[in-house]
Amino acid sequence: MGKELLEDIIKAGQALKGIINKTPLQRNDILSEKYNCNLYLKREDLQVVRSFKIRGAYNLIQSIPSNQLSNGVVCASAGNHAQGVAYSCQALGISGRIYMPSTTPKQKVSQVKRFGKEFVEVVLTGDTFDDAFYEAKTHCEAENKYFIHPFNDLLVIAGQGTIAIEILNDLEDPVDYVFGAIGGGGMMSGVGTYIKRLSPSTKIIGVEPQGACSMKQSLDRNEVVTLDKIDKFVDGAAVKRVGDLTFDICQEVLDDILVVSEGKVCTTILEMYNDNAIVVEPAGALPIAALDGYRDQIKGKTIVCIISGGNNDIERTPEIKERSLLDQGLKHYFIINFPQRPGALKEFVVDVLGPNDDITRFEYTQVNNKENGPTLVGIELTVKEDYQTLIEKMDKKGIQYTVINDNQELFNLLI
Numbered sequence: 001m002g003k004e005l006l007e008d009i010i011k012a013g014q015a016l017k018g019i020i021n022k023t024p025l026q027r028n029d030i031l032s033e034k035y036n037c038n039l040y041l042k043r044e045d046l047q048v049v050r051s052f053k054i055r056g057a058y059n060l061i062q063s064i065p066s067n068q069l070s071n072g073v074v075c076a077s078a079g080n081h082a083q084g085v086a087y088s089c090q091a092l093g094i095s096g097r098i099y100m101p102s103t104t105p106k107q108k109v110s111q112v113k114r115f116g117k118e119f120v121e122v123v124l125t126g127d128t129f130d131d132a133f134y135e136a137k138t139h140c141e142a143e144n145k146y147f148i149h150p151f152n153d154l155l156v157i158a159g160q161g162t163i164a165i166e167i168l169n170d171l172e173d174p175v176d177y178v179f180g181a182i183g184g185g186g187m188m189s190g191v192g193t194y195i196k197r198l199s200p201s202t203k204i205i206g207v208e209p210q211g212a213c214s215m216k217q218s219l220d221r222n223e224v225v226t227l228d229k230i231d232k233f234v235d236g237a238a239v240k241r242v243g244d245l246t247f248d249i250c251q252e253v254l255d256d257i258l259v260v261s262e263g264k265v266c267t268t269i270l271e272m273y274n275d276n277a278i279v280v281e282p283a284g285a286l287p288i289a290a291l292d293g294y295r296d297q298i299k300g301k302t303i304v305c306i307i308s309g310g311n312n313d314i315e316r317t318p319e320i321k322e323r324s325l326l327d328q329g330l331k332h333y334f335i336i337n338f339p340q341r342p343g344a345l346k347e348f349v350v351d352v353l354g355p356n357d358d359i360t361r362f363e364y365t366q367v368n369n370k371e372n373g374p375t376l377v378g379i380e381l382t383v384k385e386d387y388q389t390l391i392e393k394m395d396k397k398g399i400q401y402t403v404i405n406d407n408q409e410l411f412n413l414l415i
Helices: 002-015 029-035 053-063 080-092 106-119 129-143 154-170 186-198 214-221 244-253 262-276 282-289 291-298 314-327 344-352 386-397 408-414
Strands: 025-027 038-043 073-076 096-100 120-124 177-181 203-209 256-260 302-307 331-337 358-364 375-380 400-403
Touching: 002 053, 002 154, 002 186, 025 154, 029 038, 029 291, 038 154, 053 080, 053 154, 073 080, 073 129, 080 096, 080 106, 080 120, 096 106, 096 129, 106 120, 154 186, 154 244, 177 186, 177 282, 177 291, 186 203, 186 244, 203 214, 203 282, 214 244, 214 256, 256 291, 262 282, 262 314, 282 291, 282 302, 291 302, 314 331, 331 408, 344 386
Parallel strands: 038 302, 073 096, 096 120, 177 203, 177 302, 203 256
Antiparallel strands: 025 038, 331 375, 331 400, 358 375
């Protein structure tokens, strides 16, 4: 498969000329200094549809014989793949039907319609990607249309692999490590195949979100597994089951696979915007978020991190900030039973809170019995080490409290 896929990647590079952007490979001084290495960002967030997905979608669609395209193509997606298919349909003058969950943000639906123009019909159905996928496949079979899979297709994988052609062409120095996100596994299958053939010493490192590490678990068990549930926050990499093809390829080309918490991803998104003025989506932040775990190995080396996309919904900013603070140990929630006497709350503020601690949420849990009912309190710290001092002061004052952060069920219910 390796040799054939390599040839397909080279062919895809020719097919995509004039269609996609040859995205920049930029040395990042801030990250290079932080990790004491020579670090480059492959900016797929600057791609035509602001993600790499256009590469695989277009390569597959343009490869399909015309007699099989008479009825059009179909795909299911809640984001970047849908935009890639829509753009490809418009560019090739082919009709497409794109199924998206009813819960998809309006901004993403509008983007798909804008890229596809009159060639694409968007169908909103169900609450999840799986619902949309089922409907898409059912329609595809009933109407004899061609289904464009987001990752489990060799021509899609070949299209994504063209990222590697550009990386090796643009870098004069040998590449020591390439970090990239894994959802279904298509991008790193293609990138890994090409780089391992031309630069065998380069280490290929895949990165997954903690709440949806389907490739990691599959590789650990030596078989493709389906996760019972996933955290959908890193939407570009939130996949319950990776592809059979991508699993086989990743077994061969990956040197390691790292798992990063969603909170760490959020911290990285904020840092990339504040320090570099780069907008990355959660999946695009994964490879940079993983660097802390490889700090010793990458020192003095040449590193490439693939920023896979920049379609970040600005309405998610409050949640991103919240998850980041929680992950850093700077945000803590408690259920507190304040002593039923005058001045108890004032004493808490003066005697318990530190000078830089901030109450960010204060909510009575009982509407009709505020004086006697417990209170939900959110506290933001300046440094995480202040948490132990906060707990010690509450214990010393005899305050009755319950820590919410450690109780996932209660946290999801109240926060």
